[in-house]
Amino acid sequence: MTPKMDRREFFITTAAVGGALVIGFGWPRRAEAVDVTTPAAPWYREPSVPEINAWIVVAPDDTVTIRIGQTELGQGVWTACAMMIAEELQCDWSKVRGEYASANRDAREQAPAWTLKNPAGPKPAPTDPRGGGGSGDLPATNERVSWTGVYRRMSTHRSGSVKMNLYFYQLAGAEARERLLLAAAERLGVPASELTAKDSIITHAATGRTVRYGQVAARAAELQHPHPETIRIKSAHEFTLMGTERRNLDVPSKVTGQAVYAIDVKVPGTLHACARACPVWGGDVKRYDFNAIKSMPGVHAVVQFPRPDAGLIRNRQFSGGVAVVADSWWHAKTALDGLPVEWEYPPYTHLDTGNMQRALIDAMKEPGHVIYQRGNVEDAMARAARVVDATYDVPYLARARMEPGNATALVTDDRVDIWIGDQSPQETRFSASQIAGVPQENVYVHTTHLGGGFGRNGNGPQAEHAVMVAKALKGRPVKLQWTREEDWSVGTTYRAMGAAHIRAGLDADGYPIAMDLRAAADSNAAAPERGLTPPAYFVPNLRVSNHFGKFHVPCSTRRATGSPSNVFFVESFIEELAHAAGKDPYEYRRELISRSTIVFEEDWLKALDLVAEMSGWGKPLPEGWARGIAIDDRRNNREEADVCTICAAVCTVSVSKAGAVRLERVDVAFDEGFGFVNPLSVRKQIEGQVAWGWNDAMHQAFTVKDGRMEQNNFHDFPVSRMSEYPREVHIRFFRTNHWLEGVGEEAMSQIPPAIVNAVFRITGKRVRSLPLRKHDLRWA
Amino acid sequence: MAFALTVNGVRYVVDVEPETPLLWALRDTLDLTGTKYGCGIGQCGACTVHVNGRPVRSCSLPVKAAVGATITTIEGLSPDGTHPVQLAWKELDVPQCGYCQSGMIMAAVALLQRTPAPTDDDIDTGVTNACRCGTYYRVRQAIHRAAALMSASPSRSAEDKR
Ligand code: FES
Ligand code: FES
Numbered sequence: 033m034t035p036k037m038d039r040r041e042f043f044i045t046t047a048a049v050g051g052a053l054v055i056g057f058g059w060p061r062r063a064e065a066v067d068v069t070t071p072a073a074p075w076y077r078e079p080s081v082p083e084i085n086a087w088i089v090v091a092p093d094d095t096v097t098i099r100i101g102q103t104e105l106g107q108g109v110w111t112a113c114a115m116m117i118a119e120e121l122q123c124d125w126s127k128v129r130g131e132y133a134s135a136n137r138d139a140r141e142q143a144p145a146w147t148l149k150n151p152a153g154p155k156p157a158p159t160d161p162r163g164g165g166g167s168g169d170l171p172a173t174n175e176r177v178s179w180t181g182v183y184r185r186m187s188t189h190r191s192g193s194v195k196m197n198l199y200f201y202q203l204a205g206a207e208a209r210e211r212l213l214l215a216a217a218e219r220l221g222v223p224a225s226e227l228t229a230k231d232s233i234i235t236h237a238a239t240g241r242t243v244r245y246g247q248v249a250a251r252a253a254e255l256q257h258p259h260p261e262t263i264r265i266k267s268a269h270e271f272t273l274m275g276t277e278r279r280n281l282d283v284p285s286k287v288t289g290q291a292v293y294a295i296d297v298k299v300p301g302t303l304h305a306c307a308r309a310c311p312v313w314g315g316d317v318k319r320y321d322f323n324a325i326k327s328m329p330g331v332h333a334v335v336q337f338p339r340p341d342a343g344l345i346r347n348r349q350f351s352g353g354v355a356v357v358a359d360s361w362w363h364a365k366t367a368l369d370g371l372p373v374e375w376e377y378p379p380y381t382h383l384d385t386g387n388m389q390r391a392l393i394d395a396m397k398e399p400g401h402v403i404y405q406r407g408n409v410e411d412a413m414a415r416a417a418r419v420v421d422a423t424y425d426v427p428y429l430a431r432a433r434m435e436p437g438n439a440t441a442l443v444t445d446d447r448v449d450i451w452i453g454d455q456s457p458q459e460t461r462f463s464a465s466q467i468a469g470v471p472q473e474n475v476y477v478h479t480t481h482l483g484g485g486f487g488r489n490g491n492g493p494q495a496e497h498a499v500m501v502a503k504a505l506k507g508r509p510v511k512l513q514w515t516r517e518e519d520w521s522v523g524t525t526y527r528a529m530g531a532a533h534i535r536a537g538l539d540a541d542g543y544p545i546a547m548d549l550r551a552a553a554d555s556n557a558a559a560p561e562r563g564l565t566p567p568a569y570f571v572p573n574l575r576v577s578n579h580f581g582k583f584h585v586p587c588s589t590r591r592a593t594g595s596p597s598n599v600f601f602v603e604s605f606i607e608e609l610a611h612a613a614g615k616d617p618y619e620y621r622r623e624l625i626s627r628s629t630i631v632f633e634e635d636w637l638k639a640l641d642l643v644a645e646m647s648g649w650g651k652p653l654p655e656g657w658a659r660g661i662a663i664d665d666r667r668n669n670r671e672e673a674d675v676c677t678i679c680a681a682v683c684t685v686s687v688s689k690a691g692a693v694r695l696e697r698v699d700v701a702f703d704e705g706f707g708f709v710n711p712l713s714v715r716k717q718i719e720g721q722v723a724w725g726w727n728d729a730m731h732q733a734f735t736v737k738d739g740r741m742e743q744n745n746f747h748d749f750p751v752s753r754m755s756e757y758p759r760e761v762h763i764r765f766f767r768t769n770h771w772l773e774g775v776g777e778e779a780m781s782q783i784p785p786a787i788v789n790a791v792f793r794i795t796g797k798r799v800r801s802l803p804l805r806k807h808d809l810r811w812a
Numbered sequence: 813m814a815f816a817l818t819v820n821g822v823r824y825v826v827d828v829e830p831e832t833p834l835l836w837a838l839r840d841t842l843d844l845t846g847t848k849y850g851c852g853i854g855q856c857g858a859c860t861v862h863v864n865g866r867p868v869r870s871c872s873l874p875v876k877a878a879v880g881a882t883i884t885t886i887e888g889l890s891p892d893g894t895h896p897v898q899l900a901w902k903e904l905d906v907p908q909c910g911y912c913q914s915g916m917i918m919a920a921v922a923l924l925q926r927t928p929a930p931t932d933d934d935i936d937t938g939v940t941n942a943c944r945c946g947t948y949y950r951v952r953q954a955i956h957r958a959a960a961l962m963s964a965s966p967s968r969s970a971e972d973k974r
Contacts, residue, residue, distance in 0.1 A: 106909030106945045279905045286910030287898040287917060289846015289886035296845035304840075329829060362828075362836040434850050434858060434911040434944045483848070483911030484944050516851045712905060716950070720908060723946025746855035746942060755936035757948035 072290045073297075074104075074282075075451070075478040076134035082253035084211055085144070086137070086182045087117055087204040090249035094232050096123045099133040101186040102193045103455050104282055105433075105485030106720075107776045108713030109193045111280045115709050116198055119273045120205030120265060123245060124232040130281050132479035135457035138181035139472040146207060146260035147184060147200040158675040158770045161268045161706050170196060176344075177458040188455040188485070189589065191774020194709055195675065202265040208252070210263055215251035216243045268706035277712035282481065294480045295513060297440045297451040303332060305501050305512040306364040308371075309353030309522050312739040313584050314339070314378035316352035321372045328370065330363030331356065335504045340496040344463040348525055348556070348586035350493050355501045361513055380584040380739040385529070388736060389425060391581040392531040392552040400550060400577035404566040407573030412546035416537025420612050422605055424534075424800045426597045427733035428554075428741075429527040430520050431590050432749060435483020437494035437523050438513035441502035443468045448475045448502075449509075452495055453482035460495045467499045487558075487589040492523040521744035525588035526734060528557030532601035536571070542613020543624065546573040549605075551598055555580035556587035563598030563664055563781060566671065568636055569606060570627035585736065592777040595664060596728055596784065600802065603662040603785035608798065617789065618644050618661050631673045632665075635703065635768045639663060639680040642701035646762055647682035657686045657696065660790030662782035665703075666773045677773045678703040681725075681782035684760075685790035691809035693730065693791060697760040698722050700779050704765035705772040711765070718763050718779045725783020727752050730804050815875050819844065820888030830876035834868075835859045837875050838885060846886035846914045850942070857941030860915035860922075861885045867922035886914035889921065896965075897921050900958035908945035916941045920955050929959050 076099065079089040089097040098117050104110035110130045118128055148169070152160055155168040170179045179185045184200055185192070209229055216234040217224035220241055227234050232245040257263070285291040310316055322334045339352045354373055358364035413419065439452040441464070448464045457477040465472040485491065498512040514523050530553035537546035549567070553560045560578050567576070610620035618640065625636050640663055644650075647659055660683050667676030684697040700718055708714045731750040735742045743749040788799050795811040817824050817834075819842060826841045833852075838844045838861070847870060850858030854872035861870045862884040889895045893902070897920050907913045916939065923930055923938035930938060935955050943951070 279902070282910065283902055283905055283907050284893055286907040286913050287901045288893045289914045291910050293911060295849065298843065360836065360840050362832050362840065432944055434848070434856070434909065434942070436849065482909060484909045716905065716908060716947070719949045720946035723948060745853055746851045747853065751942040751944055753942060754939050754948050754951065757946070759932060761949055
């Protein structure tokens with residue numbers, strides 16, 4: 033039951049506390065933090081038996097607890113990270129349970145020296161199959177976070193959970209295994225070199241004697257390894273657990289409602305807060321009237337909070353706002369709905385989608401920031417038999433994760449506790465420390481699962497809001513939860529709106545001899561070059577440039593960053609060229625890739641050929657049906673051998689005469705490099721990306737009016753349902769000889785252009801502006 | 813005001829305003845947090861529970877309208893995750909982030925109670941919940957699988973389990 037709050041605490045009218053203005057009831061500060069133990073909670077807890085190393089605890093009953101530095105948001109890291117460790121630990125997989133690593137411990141403890149060096153060298157070649165992945169040593173620090181703490185990298189971003197962590201997770205498993213072997217050697221009185229470990233059982237082959245991990249774990253916890261730096265880890269071809277399909281460890285808790293998300297956390301004595309910030313980013317509160325709501329049920333206070341320091345939130349500017357604090361969230365939300373608030377608007381209220389789009393188009397008339405140049409584009413263009421010219425645009429898009437932003441925070445004079453689902457607990461630790469004025473060593477981030485993520489802290493300043501409000505109500509735990517509307521239209525960050533103007537000169541055979549590719553985006557865009565640099569298609573005279581419009585909308589790393597926009601531009605335009613040339617779009621792409629100098633060119637062709645074969649490319653379809661094709665890879669530079677993921681897709685689409693579009697079938701050919709950690713998770717990620725691509729293509733747009741977003745909930749920002757998901761999805765993996773850049777977002781950008789290309793083949797209508805639902809697609 | 817609610821076979825008295833959505837009485841008053849808040853406007857289905865055996869979006873049902881009804885939440889489906897729909901969900905590894913899945917499972921159970929052997933079209937019209945992670949491919953397979961499991965042991969249903 034909701035704890036009853038008594039109001040014997042003193043009443044305060046106004047009090048400025050660290051930049052936040054509180055009106056309401058105050059509480060005395062408490063110096064101590066509460067300890068919350070929820071049995072199903074996934075966050076770090078002190079073990080009941082000694083750990084072997086910071087990642088691994090083995091209980092006497094052989095249960096293995098693996099501490100995971102990445103956050104599960106549906107992409108399978110809870111399982112994949114455990115697999116990387118268990119691969120070397122040689123434990124019984126059925127005995128493994130996960131737990132989040134501690135960001136607090138990470139602030140207080142240095143990483144063991146043996147985890148700091150990538151055994152494959154500081155910068156291994158992407159084609160080097162030895163353990164360690166393609167990422168090399170982690171940089172020691174990024175902007176706000178040191179990656180030399182005990183858990184190294186506690187970020188869930190850059191598709192890095194495998195490629196950036198593999199070597200030190202393998203090392204963690206191997207180091208623990210070696211110490212278990214040493215303990216067993218001692219117990220059996222034989223040299224460790226005569227022992228082997230498998231499925232949590234250590235065997236002395238000569239005598240047939242065995243000992244279980246649980247029997248020697250306590251001793252292993254005491255032993256040091258004499259030379260941990262000599263411990264060898266497996267190379268990709270030696271993996272036995274990795275590469276097998278494993279059901280996800282978190283799934284059983286997610287079919288019973290027991291999985292703990294931040295929104296489910298209940299700290300004793302918690303007050304509930306519902307926040308609203310100025311809807312035009314960069315704005316603030318002018319005034320509000322607490323008297324209007326103070327007698328509403330359950331209301332305790334209003335806390336005004338300032339604009340969060342942009343330096344804490346990847347330089348994205350959010351607004352100041354107010355939070356109503358009450359005894360339940362429903363009371364807080366109801367009172368907030370009734371709270372009169374006047375805003376201090378920043379000078380952006382004149383901006384809307386129309387004038388922002390015009391600014392992007394204008395920006396493309398300037399030279400821009402050239403990211404690739406070869407030959408002489410204008411000379412070649414003048415010689416062309418034919419010039420094709422097209423302009424495209426794409427809207428702002430939200431990640432639209434299902435769990436609205438929330439966090440529970442307890443701030444005291446010398447300690448902060450925060451319960452949150454968070455893709456970057458180390459950064460949140462830093463933020464909380466800055467806002468509350470306590471050292472990072474005294475910040476405890478209790479990580480929960482996330483109800484969707486799709487792009488690191490871009491999900492906005494919920495942690496900052498919670499800590500600011502909890503600081504104003506020091507000593508009292510506060511659960512701050514945004515409404516869906518606040519989350520989607522004010523609290524989150526967006527995929528940048530963008531546009532492209534592309535011109536190509538074709539030779540007499542219809543192949544390009546010149547191309548001027550200009551892509552424009554909001555200047556806050558994440559990775560605006562991704563998917564462009566340079567196109568895989570051979571064009572002897574080529575210029576690629578980025579152009580920017582300076583707006584106030586907070587943009588950030590939504591799934592696949594710049595590529596959904598850019599691949600839509602490039603893969604639509606190539607199709608237009610194929611059409612102009614009167615050639616088959618698959619064959620046309622194949623020819624231009626064959627002519628190119630792109631590294632891993634044969635893998636591009638492999639992907640293209642495989643997907644064409646899978647989809648029955650060229651085979652007849654019913655009237656009103658067509659196939660569309662698209663391909664992309666993800667890597668930093670396509671002219672250098674680089675870690676990359678190549679993927680091609682064919683979408684089989686139908687359009688009714690009345691213009692209704694259906695995605696009937698999707699075929700995906702996906703790069704598996706040397707192999708995946710968990711192929712089942714990869715499949716699921718690709719299946720999900722099919723829905724994402726469809727939503728990007730068909731439904732979704734955020735539009736700006738009066739400087740703010742016009743959409744805020746599922747009724748105006750549609751998310752497709754069962755009925756729109758293709759009945760047939762075929763996924764095939766192909767082997768290549770390089771480490772992968774990622775698997776969670778590399779199959780998504782191909783879907784919208786493939787759909788749009790198919791729609792063109794059916795209707796003759798070329799859609800250059802997404803989403804499709806804006807367009808009349810009737811045909812005769 | 814005090815309202816008597818029967819949830820998962822247990823009778824509770826909750827002291828809330830009559831217009832409080834059932835969702836918040838379940839989550840915040842009764843600590844049944846398996847049922848999720850996604851939109852608050854009856855759109856997404858994350859808050860789906862059964863009211864007298866029918867799937868209802870609990871964010872849009874005031875507590876006063878649920879008095880006297882039999883309410884089942886995800887926690888009441890089975891004590892240990894062994895309802896055939898849960899078994900099928902685990903077998904096919906359906907959830908990604910999992911946030912929508914309580915509602916998705918409750919919608920699927922309700923569909924299977926009405927239509928024990930649903931066609932793909934039945935599934936399309938019967939399960940209208942949103943899943944941002946896009947688990948629909950596996951949801952569809954798992955519903956078919958659960959239908960097979962349930963026809964093999966027809967006594968299992970949510971209402972029986974309580
Ligand atoms: S929360 Fe009830 S339908 Fe979305
Ligand atoms: S599993 Fe994430 S929203 Fe459905």
